[in-house]
Amino acid sequence: MIYMNVIKSRVFLNAVYLFVVQGVTYLVPLITLPYLVRVLGAQSYGVLSFSLAIIQYFILLTDYGFNLSATQKISVICGDINKISNVFWSVTCCKILLMIISAILVYTVTKVFDVMNGHELVIFSCFGLVLGNILFPVWFFQGKEQMGLSSISNIISKLLAIPLIFLLVNNPNDAWIAAIITSFTSISGGLISLTIIYHKKWVHWVGIRDLKIIQEFKDGWHLFISTAAISMYTTSIVVVLGIFSGPISVGYFTAADRIRQAVQGLITPITQACYPRINYLYRTSPEKGFELVRKLLYFQGGITLTLSIILMMFASVIVKILFGNGFERSDSVLTIMAFCPFIVGISNVLGIQILVALGYKKVFSKILLCSGGLCLILIGPSTYLYSENGAALSVLITEVFVTIAMLIVVLAKKVPIFKRENLNNEV
Incomplete structure (x- = not known):
């Protein structure tokens, strides 16, 4: 009886949806990774990986601790559209502010550190991942236990990468193209997810004066420190x-x-x-x-x-x-x-x-x-x-x-x- 209840529950359904997304998430690299490794070679593939690692710091910064703190809030206030809307727009504004800071830092890092010389184009091409991460509020879907809908946008965007990589990445000099494709698919997934939220009318507009931006930063602080430590x-x-x-x-x-x-x-x-x-x-x-x-x-x-x-x-x-x-x-x-x-x-x-x-x-x-x-x-x-x-x-x-x-x-x-x-x- 317990297992039947679990199977019928939203938890089980969300897990199934997430398994599908995760399957696609790792299926795409399993298809494209061997090709990229062979075409780019260890040197260029290493540059691409190094650039993605640099950008990961800024994805971490824009994530802050919201993937846990905001998810927790949404799961508790799931029936109150006014509170949900306030959390949604407050967190989104926080992320936009952090993205602006990230853009300044990325430019500064590429100009200051010699180890970045020659890698600027690939690094800048990867920065679209930061924007894509902001546009895709996975924390929102997770908190509402509606991962099935977010799965659609996730799957479509990730599958887009397969033909693009095989068509456009052809030699060791194309690492920056692989980076742009990764950024493009991330942004596409985010736009699709926002379209779903808009059509479902899960949130309404909240004026900036009514937002709790500082409070969201405070609530996510300890979790941000934790994720920053993980990044180390x-x-x-x-x-x-x-x-x-x-x-x-x-x-x-x-x-x-x-x-x-x-x-x-x-x-x-x-x-x-x-x-x-x-x-x-x-x-x-x-x-x-x-x-x-x-x-x-x-x-x-x-x-x-x-x-x-x-x-x-x-x-x-x-x-x-x-x-x-x-x-x-x-x-x-x-x-x-x-x-x-x-x-x-x-x-x-x-x-x-x-x-x-x-x-x-x-x-x-x-x-x-x-x-x-x-x-x-x-x-x-x-x-x-x-x-x-x-x-x-x-x-x-x-x-x-x-x-x-x-x-x-x-x-x-x-x-x-x-x-x-x-x-x-x-x-």
């Missing part, structure tokens, strides 16, 4: 590796990391679909909320452990099939990071679905800040000594640290995730 051991690794070892090593690392992220991304639909529902249940029926978290922990842990074992056992075969000859150095990188999907799968439940959802945002931020600091300590010497393998090792060690730290906090807070307990004495 994701985006920064590629940047530091590029500085110490050059674009070729970046190409080897990024190729393997894309595979790792594809496998790791399989859990994203589950976590995104469950997050708003878990928030709702914590406030209306805590027992059911913790029951859902327990099921998610065991299910997600089992799935990711299986995937990690497969990834480790067949790393060289997977790299060979996807990238062909010349990328043998990616084998060891993928082997080192093979268990990251399992580790991240556990930490996601402990961190997002428990600590953040229960209001322990400051503790969550501190853990990720410490882990970011640890990564910064490791990344320099590890990439200098062991190049792309050192970068992979830094990722693995940092993810293990995050998971252990979050588990310690969850146990210290006596959150009943492993067994049913009397909630009067918990949390």
Whole structure:
């Protein structure tokens, strides 16, 4: 009976929609990545990856903490169009302000740092991703548990990339074209999603004087610090590796990391679909909320452990099939990071679905800040000594640290995730 209710629930439907989107999200790279790697070569592909890593900082900045803080608000006030509209326009204005700051910073960075010389065109071509990220309010659809509609725009935009890349990217000098295509499809998806919101009349116009822009910045601050810390051991690794070892090593690392992220991304639909529902249940029926978290922990842990074992056992075969000859150095990188999907799968439940959802945002931020600091300590010497393998090792060690730290906090807070307990004495 419980499973039938789950199947009929919005959570299950949203998870299905998100799986479709995630499938397309990783199907497109699986189709285009081998082609890009072969056509661009390790050098140009490394430049493209390096440029995307730089732009990722500014996507992070414009995301701020809204993907969690705003989603949480929308899920709670889902029946009040006035409040929903205020949150929507307040967050959108915040993101636009952050995009303007980002544009200034991107221009400054390309002019100040020598390592950017020769890469300006590719970096500028990637900046459209920042605009696309703002135009696509995934946090809004997630909060309303209407991921099916956002899936349409997501799928259409991502599928557009396939013919464009095969038609327009033909030699190592076309890295900037690949970047423009990526930006174009991102912006297209955002415009489609906004059209859906407009036709559904989910929000109405709110005057700028009535917006709560400062409040939204305050509410997302600790989550922004957390995501910034995460960036230290994701985006920064590629940047530091590029500085110490050059674009070729970046190409080897990024190729393997894309595979790792594809496998790791399989859990994203589950976590995104469950997050708003878990928030709702914590406030209306805590027992059911913790029951859902327990099921998610065991299910997600089992799935990711299986995937990690497969990834480790067949790393060289997977790299060979996807990238062909010349990328043998990616084998060891993928082997080192093979268990990251399992580790991240556990930490996601402990961190997002428990600590953040229960209001322990400051503790969550501190853990990720410490882990970011640890990564910064490791990344320099590890990439200098062991190049792309050192970068992979830094990722693995940092993810293990995050998971252990979050588990310690969850146990210290006596959150009943492993067994049913009397909630009067918990949390």
